[in-house]
Amino acid sequence: MAAVVLPTVSPAAAHTGQAGPPPCPGGSVCFYSGSDYHGTSWEWTAGSGYRDLPPALHDNVGSFVAGTDACFVNWDPKETRQVHNGDWRRAYGSDFGGRVDGVNGGTC
Template sequence: MALRSWPLATALSVAALLLPVVGAQSARADNPPPCNGGSICFWSEDGFHGATWEWTSNSGYRDMPPNLHDHVGSFVANTRACFINWQPVEKRDVFSGDWRSQYLGDFGGRIDGVGPGKC
């Protein structure tokens, strides 16, 4: 009997050790990377990867750079702004503190530009 219970006890101990590690990794994935105040940081790929661009609210309206035009995979906002698609016209209000780690399948696949303030 002792031989049969030892592998089960070992398996449970190993599982208990691994669960906190998996939980800690998941928690980190829920935290966006930093972006300067007054800015919105854009990435070309989901999960804050790929090419990046930082737009600042004091720069006014800007078209997305060619590599991010209709191709924003993720973003972090530290200011209020308006994301715009021109054809057909669609606008999205963005607030300071907003972020998306998977945006390409949503409005990130249509975004043409960004402007300051509310839409």
């Protein structure tokens, strides 16, 4: 009997019926002001250390794609969210994306 190999699909893609996120270079996190990777975009690189998000994305991250481990930070009140290489969110604005102020590399 032959084995059947099925392609793997991320749970988020399977749930929405949509393809995965756009590419984001390794060592970076790509942020978008709108959901579904639309709107103003900005690429943060791990080598740049902590950075405040630009004004268009401050408290306004609608979606993101992580090409590295990073820590999203909200300063008031202080909260953090750990993301890992390969993580992505198509709709993040009603979650922590509506509060995130900055990003740092590594673990929170």
